[in-house]
Amino acid sequence: MNLFRRLAASTGVAALAAVTIVTGGPAATAEVGVQTLHHTWSCSVPGGYTWSQVRSGSSCAYEYYLLDGVTYDLTGQWACNPPSGYTFTQSRTGSNCAVASGQSPYEYRLAKL
Numbered sequence: 001m002n003l004f005r006r007l008a009a010s011t012g013v014a015a016l017a018a019v020t021i022v023t024g025g026p027a028a029t030a031e032v033g034v035q036t037l038h039h040t041w042s043c044s045v046p047g048g049y050t051w052s053q054v055r056s057g058s059s060c061a062y063e064y065y066l067l068d069g070v071t072y073d074l075t076g077q078w079a080c081n082p083p084s085g086y087t088f089t090q091s092r093t094g095s096n097c098a099v100a101s102g103q104s105p106y107e108y109r110l111a112k113l
Contacts, residue, residue, distance in 0.1 A: 038068035050074070050083040050110075053096045054103070062099060074110045086110045 037049065043060035045051055051064035067074055069083035080097035082088050088108035098105040 036068045036071050037066045038072055040066055042066050048083060050079040050081050050086075051097075052077065052079050052107075054080065054099050056099055069110075073112060075112050077110050078107045079110055080104070080107060082108050082110055085113055087113055 037046065041055075041063045043057060043063060045064050045066065048070040049066045049068055052067055053065040054062050055065075057063040064080075067077060067079055067083075069086060074083070074086060078092075078096075087110075089111045090109040091106050093105045094107050095105070097103065097107055
């Protein structure tokens, strides 16, 4: 009987996993095994990302605090530039986005399109 219960339990888990994969399942904050640069500092901003802060860098001129707009829903977050697939609902001036003159001091509250 134990063998039957284990088999039934594992079959149920496999079926649930298959349904989740086929239907898109509940949105996770990040996929297991997917490497993301979300909430890290970087010398450049990759496609699909934006940044919420900029600072003078030690290994490059500027470092950007990255936000991953593909893997994570950034709705409601403040960022220095809306990434692809987003618009903004508010803007404000601040010191997070501009380290040097000529850089935009504006921050944008993001909303998904």
